[in-house]
Amino acid sequence: MSLIEYAANGLVYSSIIVLGSIGLSLIYSIAGFANFAHGDTMTVGAYATLVAFGVVGSVGFSVLGLPIGFFLALLIGLAVAAAVAIVTEKLVYEPLDIGSIGLLITSIGVAFVYRALIQLGFGADSIRYDVGFVQPIEALLPYGIRMTQHDVAIVVSAAVLVAGLHTLLQHTDLGRKMRAMADNPDLARASGIRTGRVKRWSWIIGAGLAGAGGAFLGLFNVLEPRMGFSVLLVIFAAVILGGIGSVYGAMLGGFVIGMVVEMMPLLTDVGIPIGIKYANAVAFLIMVAVLLVRPTGIAGQAIGGEGV
Amino acid sequence: MSKDDVVLRVEDLQKSFGALVATDHATFEVERGTITGLIGPNGAGKSTLFNLVSGFYEPDGGTVTVNGTDVTGKEPYEVAEHGLIRTFQTPRKLEGMTVREAMLVGPRNQPGESFIKLFTDPGTVGEHERQHLADVERILEEFEIDHLATQPATDISGGQMKLVELARAMLAEPEVLLLDEPVAGVNPTLRNKLAEQIRRLNEQGTTFLLIEHDMEFVMSLADPVVVLDRGSVLTEGPPDAIQSDDQVIDAYLGGGGV
Amino acid sequence: VGTTDEEGDGNEDSDTYTIGMVDSLTGSLADFGERNQRAVDLALEHVNDVGVKGQDLDITVEDSESEAQPGVSAAQKLVNQNNVPFLIGAVGSGVSMSIYESVIQGTDVVQLSQNSTGLGLTDQPGLLRMSPSGRTQSVALADIISEDGYDEVAVTYINDEFGESLYEAFEEAYDGDVVYESSHDGEGASYTSLVSEMDSSGAEAWLCITYQQEFATMVTNMYENGYEAQLYGADSNRGDTVIENTPEGSMDGMKLVEPAAPQDQDNYQEFATAFEEEYDEAPTAWSAFAYDCVITAALSIQAADEFTGEALGEVVRDVTRPDGEEVFSYEDGHAILDDGGSASDIDYQGVSGPIDFDENGDPRGSLVVMEVQDHDYESIEFRES
């Protein structure tokens, strides 16, 4: 069992965690709370993709072992997750007049509602996309890499989405406005920033990426109502590791945590007898260890003393 | 320059933030019983110096001595235990408390701050609490904010917050009190009263180190005045001398003077 | 699902007998719970066609969320609020045990678990179960693997009471070397690392003790990584969920052991037909157990002098004991009892097998060995336990 093989697995899992982390981090900084419904937003994206795929069907040719219809369905799933998040924001969060912990608790309620609705609609059983099964890509096997075309599809799509986000943040004011708003909402409004709109965009981007992450998680694994919630803790670890509020930190954190979780067997190989059942535990310990050295995460902003 | 009874000695203190040198080999002493003024242009490093002295920043070099003890690099609470208390330039809000409660945090070494004593010695706790409460009532009156006593401590105006900040620090009854622009934003009438307060406390033995841009205020209160510029001490002397010092006028006072 | 009798009584004045059931309606074992409910409805239909002492039987079902604490709360409500003298429950072994220890022990309520196979239940004679202890399965698996000529095996098991106890029993019984063992979490976890570790252990035989969804994922992960091994499994890994969610041919040759429902028995056939008609899917052995729980309860009520835990406790074993006349349906049993027969005059032969609770409250059972051929299960051998 080679390092490279674990790394390949890690890359796929990381891609999913990264998508989840970016969204969580964005919402964390804009809406100002740890959104415990984020995992379930991923679930929403996955199931929406499932439904959309059922409607669109396996139309057209296939790319990377996936019918082109799947990618279409993926976009729909992403859009649905974003739409659900926007509606939730309008109906639930916006009218609230409470601090961040209150919002956090509310988001637990929202998570329950999402999950209950999905369970009502689809049952508690796990489901798979009807995209067939694939075997590892032959050409890579000699190098000790066992990756399927689906795996490649996940990594590539995630990379495209992340690159798109990067462009968006670099070439528009949105990223800066988001930061300004997170910093001081009153002053942001006084400066003329339409905070409602910025908030809405953050939700759209955050939830959309989460939706995509969920859809990939379904492809990587299976769909089931608790799927998103199960990875939420790991995503939190990634976001914290990267530093709350930093999109690029979240990418880095997601990558590191995803890799750590999937590379756990290496520890046993080098003689550290920690089973893979402790994979998440090791991820959390790494997170805490990093926080000890850098209390605001890898890319988090240092808190400048007491200020002037 | 050497002084008789030094309570605070800052020696060759250095601090940089990246390329920016905020404190540049600053050296001065504060003599017991004085009100020492600390002035200098915006960004001269005055607040940074306070942060270094009170333990909120770790200096890159140099030493801070309080009452003969070297406190360089100590935690803020340890520095405070040596009798040095500072206020913040931007006043701190205490959520979920009334103004009166927020003031009661001030006094140091309250027996009621020990969890054990709450149960072993409730009588003493109550006694001290009553005493502190009386002190709070008194000082709030003096600061003309007694009508705010039971208001939430967050729901007060900018100037009122500065007053609470100052009053609380006074309640701690430290030997040395570092005030960072105590009267910025405070109404002129009240400013005069605060000056009297400071003077009175000073007569009772508290030593002050005072940052303030209000020249009328500083010059009437402080002696000596230390001038800081670009992180190091430009000059030090009695107020008159400082006010007529060309260097100071250039760097700080500007054409308008007082 | 049954209705609650708000008065919370099950005494003879009213015209229904209400018993309780704790089932996994949600949570990791919700699969089992769903099928159980179908079987229970079917059983109630069959019972109430005939009646129990001229009255109806009703079951109040509470959800355990597949977890101990909610399970105990559910049982507390049924036993202390609804005053049921007979409690069917629960699915998970851990849940059954905690219900027994916290609620049942010290009272005279009869508890009969529908689906728990954990070894620990054997130590609690007061806790009856319809499904046989997993030990028999583990021993059989150990034998089969050895017989197939593998002296090295890699094992993974679900990390709950069920999986762990089956694994322990297997390890004890197996002659060869367990070169790799690891428990795994349920519910949507990814098993890529697990299967790659199993692969790198070098063992050619892999034993998986887990549930259907988890197993389907595992097999898919194996397939997509191109690993190959001779698979073995417990009964809990068998089912349509696995067949539907794994690639064609990916499990061929796999062997499983499971408690045998006597498929050739008429009453099983009838049960299976009725089940398929109603729900459009084949019953599992687990649903047969749930069905038998209800029938056993109904027969006990019919046989007992009064509707109390004490009275039911006295007869519940007897109605399934070999001393009496073999009956294959509630109707037949009811006929004998109604004629003045006593509990020991009948021996209910369930749709899941002969039952016959032993002194530990475990049923007798036989096992069937299945093999996956052309992506479907074929039984290849019966084994007595």
Added chain:
Amino acid sequence: MGALTDPRGYWDDLTATEQWVTAAIGLIVLGLVLLLLTGILSPSYFLFLFGLAGMYALLSFGLNSQWGFTGLINFSVAAFFGLGAYGAALMTGSNSPIAGGYDPVFGVVVALVLAAVVAVAIGIPTLRLRTDYLAIATLGLAEVVRLIVRHESQWTNGSAGIRGIPTFFASWPVLGTFPDVMPGLEIELVPGSPIVLGYSFWQQSLNVALLLVFLGGSFAVLRRAQRSPWGRLLRTIRSDEDLAKALGKNTYSYKMQAFVLGSLIMALAGVFYAHLNLFVDPGRLDPITTFYVWVAVILGGSGSNRGALLGGFVVVAIREGSRALNDVSWLPIEGAPIRLLAIGLLIILVMRFRPQGILPPQRELIWPSAVDDAAPSRPDRGVREAKGGGSDD
């Protein structure tokens, strides 16, 4: 002014919310008494629910002293609850792999020591962190604890759990045999629906008695602590730690004190649970418990001990009350997701319409004997209520 000596004055002295809540509680108690008397609600089931509710209240007390008093966002409630339960179970359970069979009192001691040690161990790395980082760090470490308890069966019996736990008073004179020797009573106040007081009733009564001791003790300690300078210092830290430092307070030490105190109370809840349930498994460390306790504290009103008490009871009422949904057989859909849905919606609605909680702190918290004659002990009503700030009891 005591409620007994001067009920009228006491009532007038309550804020509008307090009057409202008191009246509502009165009505509910009345309703429960009616249900019990008419035999609709079985006393032993009621006592069991009461025990569960009290357990949540204890957990809420613990969290309240960390979050409500000090602003520590602790997401490891379930871990300390589980440690308490395991501490007691490992010492007393019959299949304990370590040291079963000891007296439950010894179990309490071990549980508390265990909780204190782990609290310090978790506190050292995390208490220096900023609030939201603290939240996730504690959540993560709690998960580590859970995984260890789950997988290290040589110490914990793993997922098989620990059983054979005696009831708390099992080895005590008189109390040990109390449930057995008490006669089974059947009282029929309303014809046709008798009230049965049997073994489980007496057993549950003992449990509730134990609970009341735990609850009462914790409440008394917390109440005094909160109104003391110690509590005020914690609130200062919650709001502005730097300020507290500048005033010479060793904030790290105080945060640790609050963290350990809260953890001990949570562990106490765990101990109670072990002897209520007589069976403990790793599921107790599941983070969902943490979420429920948070809901309880927020629901009750952060920073208020009475609120935490109330919140604990409300959460159990929601959780167990929503069981009724399962009984609604005419609904064409499954009950269980509906129940999840109901709980979710309820959380959202409470946060929408009563975000400050049911009984938020409304009075100043100054040492009682110090304010009696100095000044009115309550701030201007309007301000406090509008903001829902402050703290109390």
Added chain:
Amino acid sequence: MSADHVLALDAVDSGYGEVQVLDDCTLHLDAGEIVCLIGPNGAGKSTVLKTAFGMLSPWTGSVRYHDREIGGLAPEDIVREGIGFVPQTENVFGSLTIEENLRMGGVARDDDLDPVLETLYDRFPLLDEKRSAKARNLSGGQRQVLALARALVMEPDVLLIDEPSAGLAPNTADDVFADVQEVNAMDTAILMVEQNAKKGLGISDRGYVLDQGTVRFEDEADALLDNEEVSKLYLGG
């Protein structure tokens, strides 16, 4: 009240939650004016500005900009009307650099910001030095200057400033007052709260004295300075 007031508060009551602060407050600002608002701490000066700028909605009374009622509009819309605001506290984005702070000040502008920023850097060399420093790390005085500059990016017609000189060194304060005058000269009407009443009134055309939410005195700036009562009660003798 004549129609040519640029900004006018008419009989405004306002406050926070249930707490009333402004009580029948009436004042106005005419084109090209600098008006100084003084008064004791807690008088409601900041509240006046916040109400005028939409951070608080007037409970009763009207807030008019030229002839348009703007009471109840959101701040982000009021900015686009041409009013700028420098708050008393929390008036910079701490986690953004100076450059970014200034750019945020101009989000409501469609044109290229660069020339405007360059002008501002010229005017405030203090900021020019530290373009890419985080605002959080500025000294108190530096932040005060940045806060003013941020509001100026919009080149507003009306500027509301809350205590521009608080925390400024004497020479910097002089500079800022000079800047205020300069801005005013470019046709921006200015309503300014100032505790440094002598200097504040010194550069103003008119002044108001606010106490307990109500206007107590209203006069030409010089007249107010000379008013014995005002001087005694509010200017510290």
